[in-house]
Amino acid sequence: MxxxxxxxxxxxxxxxxxxxxxxxxxxxxxxxxxxxxxxxxxxxxxxxxxxxxxxxxxxxxxxxxxxxxxxxxxxxxxxxxxxxxxxxxxxxxxxxxxxxxxxxxxxxxxxxxxxxxxxxxxxxxxxxxxxxxxxxxxxxxxxxxxxxxxxxxxxxxxxxxxxxxxxxxxxxxxxxxxxxxxxxxxxxxxxxxxxxxxxxxxRELEYIQAVKMGGKEHEELVLDDIADYVSEMIEQDDETLYVMGSGSTVAAIMDALNLDNTLLGVDVIRDRRIIASDVSAKTLLEITDGQPVKLVITLIGGQGHILGRGNQQLSPAFIKRLGKQNMLIVATKQKLQALEGRPLRLDSGDDALDETLSGSVQIITGYQDKVLYPAV
Incomplete structure (x- = not known):
């Protein structure tokens, strides 16, 4: 008993x-x-x-x-x-x-x-x-x-x-x-x-995930502003590989570049051309080895995850090589406000790496418009 x-x-x-x-x-x-x-x-x-x-x-x-x-x-x-x-x-x-x-x-x-x-x-x-x-x-x-x-x-x-x-x-x-x-x-x-x-x-809401928000973003003008700003950055940097994560916000950037996009996968571009589409974690490591790289990702609406949900192709080995300074996080302010103060979530699969990435992160929320937001 x-x-x-x-x-x-x-x-x-x-x-x-x-x-x-x-x-x-x-x-x-x-x-x-x-x-x-x-x-x-x-x-x-x-x-x-x-x-x-x-x-x-x-x-x-x-x-x-x-x-x-x-x-x-x-x-x-x-x-x-x-x-x-x-x-x-x-x-x-x-x-x-x-x-x-x-x-x-x-x-x-x-x-x-x-x-x-x-x-x-x-x-x-x-x-x-x-x-x-x-x-x-x-x-x-x-x-x-x-x-x-x-x-x-x-x-x-x-x-x-x-x-x-x-x-x-x-x-x-x-x-x-x-x-x-x-x-x-x-x-x-x-x-x-x-x-x-x-x-x-x-019921420990700090630790429990919210149900993912359904539907697509309707802030079309804001998405256009984000897409225009990031696409200009990419167009002015023809030496760097840009790894484009999944999600509709990143898809808007690819549309602005007139490039096909894997909505729920990871693509790699350079000099406004697609180098590889829908890559695996292994392929991503091979393609980016020894190259200047930046990562463009967004968060999951309603949950706040930026790593570890639907983008396991972004392995801990890749993120360590990349460095926090080369992560471009994009999101509308509405998406951030929907988190109601909850932090962005890191779940790379490596606790020590998540700790290194935690703290205030910069998020691109419009054309030359950025905010700082906590990530844990």
Whole structure:
């Protein structure tokens, strides 16, 4: 029987979450996509992200952890230096949605206080299909596409919320949306996030991600001003490679340059010409090696993420080589105001790098118009 001081934590990882991001496949759903990603040299990172979350719990002495074997959870626990009981072992090496659900079922049967799961929107749907709103859960962001509100803003943030709960601090809960998009449509540049239901999530708004804003920006004149200003900068600098991130604000700049754009991918241009389109993380490192480089990115509306959401092609290795001074962040003031004072979020996959990039960052908000805004 559970004692009053114990905190029972469930841990489950979708080992293949996010595997398609760095190789520009824009998703990880389906065996065929995972096989293609692995063949292109993609690395499984979900277990490492869960270990970053669990590392925040090393000071808790009242933990009882239940998890699945290997990459589905136990590897992360061991990497974080935490002991755990394995209550589920998949029968196949390559896990599918049903294995996530079976693991969740076995873990929840132990009477846990919180389920931590690592994945993306597809994983959130798997957990929702199994649990609905019967269990307090919290997602560790590890997927390519994360539109759901059940995820923490970073892996470390998820661990901090779990630690608060384990320490008995007052943490209320709320119902957060589970959303997912059609990956095939996503690869064609169409984003429509469908609502699937709600799950119970700890209410620590500093650490929990907001649901992504839908629709396109309607501030056409402001976007034109941003596009004109940045496109002029690019046109006057024909020696530098410009890496153009995803999103409609960056797309407006590409339109101003009369260049085709990968709306939900990463392109590279120089001297007003496209050098490479929809690049992977590996290709981006190869193309930019030894070259002068600047990065043009925007933030996700409603969430504030500038790294780690839909742009995993921008690897920690690339960002380190680039340097904070060569990041051009573009956004309308309306997009910033919609954050209601919340900082921009950095989730590059490297905590030390995120710390280096944190602080006040300059954001281009119009023609020769810039503001300073905090990033963490």
């Amino acid at each position: 559970k004692t009053k001081t114990s905190f029972r934590l469930g841990v489950v990882v979708n080992p293949y979450a996010g595997i398609g991001g760095a190789v520009a496949l824009k998703g990880s759903d389906g065996a065929a996509i995972r096989e293609k990603a692995l063949a292109q040299g993609a690395e499984q990172q979900a277990a490492d992200k869960m270990s970053r979350a669990l590392a925040q719990l090393q000071g808790a002495d009242n933990l009882i952890i239940y998890t699945a074997s290997g990459a589905m959870g136990m590897d992360s626990c061991e990497q974080a230096g935490l002991s755990a009981d394995v209550v589920y072992t998949p029968q196949t090496a390559q896990t599918e949605a049903e294995h996530t659900q079976q693991a969740v079922r076995a873990i929840v049967e132990k009477g846990i206080d919180l389920l931590l799961f690592a994945g993306g929107d597809g994983t959130a749907r798997n957990v929702f299909d199994e649990l609905g709103a019967t269990q307090v859960v919290l997602g560790v962001p590890a997927g390519v596409k994360i539109h759901s509100g059940v995820y923490a803003v970073t892996p470390s943030a998820a661990g901090k919320v779990a630690l608060k709960m384990a320490q008995g601090q007052l943490v209320s809960e709320f119902d957060a949306e589970v959303r997912d998009i059609d990956e095939d449509a996503f690869r064609q540049g169409n984003v429509t996030a469908k609502y699937y239901g709600e799950m119970r999530v700890p």
